[in-house]
Amino acid sequence: MPASSPEDYILGYSQSEAERLDAQHMVCRRVNGDHAISPLLQTAVAAGEIKRVLDLGCGTGIWCHEAANELKASGIPTVTAVGLDIAQNDHWTKFASLDFKDLSSTIIFGLADLNDDVQMMAILEKYGGTFDLVHAANLVSAVKKGKWPTLLERVFKLVRPGGYIQFAEFDTMDIYSNCIDPVGGEMLAIFHSAYNSLGLDVLCATEMAKRLANAGFSKISDNTLQIEPAWRDSKGVIQIDRVAVEWLVGMFRILRPLFLQVRQRPDYATLLETLPQWVHERTPGQKVEQLLVTEEQYDDAVRHAVELVTSTSEIHHVDPLLHVIVAQRPS
Ligand SMILES: C[S@@+](CC[C@H](N)C(=O)[O-])C[C@H]1O[C@@H](n2cnc3c(N)ncnc32)[C@H](O)[C@@H]1O
Numbered sequence: 001m002p003a004s005s006p007e008d009y010i011l012g013y014s015q016s017e018a019e020r021l022d023a024q025h026m027v028c029r030r031v032n033g034d035h036a037i038s039p040l041l042q043t044a045v046a047a048g049e050i051k052r053v054l055d056l057g058c059g060t061g062i063w064c065h066e067a068a069n070e071l072k073a074s075g076i077p078t079v080t081a082v083g084l085d086i087a088q089n090d091h092w093t094k095f096a097s098l099d100f101k102d103l104s105s106t107i108i109f110g111l112a113d114l115n116d117d118v119q120m121m122a123i124l125e126k127y128g129g130t131f132d133l134v135h136a137a138n139l140v141s142a143v144k145k146g147k148w149p150t151l152l153e154r155v156f157k158l159v160r161p162g163g164y165i166q167f168a169e170f171d172t173m174d175i176y177s178n179c180i181d182p183v184g185g186e187m188l189a190i191f192h193s194a195y196n197s198l199g200l201d202v203l204c205a206t207e208m209a210k211r212l213a214n215a216g217f218s219k220i221s222d223n224t225l226q227i228e229p230a231w232r233d234s235k236g237v238i239q240i241d242r243v244a245v246e247w248l249v250g251m252f253r254i255l256r257p258l259f260l261q262v263r264q265r266p267d268y269a270t271l272l273e274t275l276p277q278w279v280h281e282r283t284p285g286q287k288v289e290q291l292l293v294t295e296e297q298y299d300d301a302v303r304h305a306v307e308l309v310t311s312t313s314e315i316h317h318v319d320p321l322l323h324v325i326v327a328q329r330p331s
Contacts, residue, residue, distance in 0.1 A: 028322055030243075035070065052080045053068070053134070054133070057142050064083040080107075082108045129161070156329055171320070191259070225324060
């Protein structure tokens with residue numbers, strides 16, 4: 001029995017989810033100086049130190065393609081990019097046929113359950129110590145809280161001595177407390193209850209640096225990058241980043257069933273009681289009975305949030321915070 005199965009994965013595999021993931025990737029790349037590989041690793045890239053990369057939980061595979069193209073563009077003659085995910089993704093072949101026909105370089109996609117000990121041991125046997133860079137992004141919905149330490153120990157073994165890792169996760173506290181005023185408190189509480197009850201770790205972004213240190217990584221750099229869906233240009237006119245808005249709307253859409261299901265659970269009140277104190281501190285005056293109850297209320301809340309985010313008369317700060325954490329395996 002695998003430790004997880006694609007059916008367990010809460011965000012699913014629809015076409016709209018693939019589009020949301022690619023929009024999310026574009027948003028993340030933009031704040032990363034338009035790089036798939038962090039600017040903090042560009043010295044290593046320029047020195048030719050990064051030739052083999054691995055993306056864990058690779059989704060549509062977009063990062064593998066972009067990272068490989070970036071490395072090729074920097075003059076690396078032969079690049080290997082490996083993407084692993086628990087589910088086969090139609091986009092793996094779509095991307096492969098679009099670009100990267102250069103036979104001196106390889107992009108390989110394969111199936112792997114990051115939570116499965118047997119599969120991960122086999123991957124370590126095949127690939128241990130061979131990667132110059134291991135990347136993982138947006139796995140908050142995929143990796144159970146108790147599995148993070150073991151996963152990071154395995155990542156440590158996958159990277160060659162002196163090699164690098166790059167993890168990217170959103171600070172979920174920030175997304176749900178800032179972006180959907182005035183219902184941010186409700187959304188935050190429900191989101192946290194849902195993820196907690198599924199054994200997922202809503203704090204994985206802010207815990208990552210500590211966990212990487214525990215796994216043996218050094219030179220850990222935890223960078224917080226603010227995504228700004230709306231900003232004022234030099235003439236003071238509000239500009240809206242449509243890709244960021246598309247991503248935010250997609251996030252509300254994909255989380256809708258989860259929000260509604262968790263609200264129906266008989267143990268919902270108990271789940272809320274188990275929320276950390278800081279959630280209650282960020283939602284002053286909110287009582288359990290004030291939380292969202294119907295589909296209509298969820299949809300109204302989302303509509304209101306989208307109106308705020310796309311307002312061109314005033315900026316309502318959403319600005320989700322992306323943690324990009326870069327570290328090195330000691331030589
Ligand atoms: C939110 S998506 C992120 C995809 C990609 N990293 C990105 O940033 O676009 C999470 C991915 O984790 C994968 N996933 C979920 N559970 C997994 C598991 N146990 N092992 C490996 N991958 C898993 C899903 O199939 C999905 O592609």
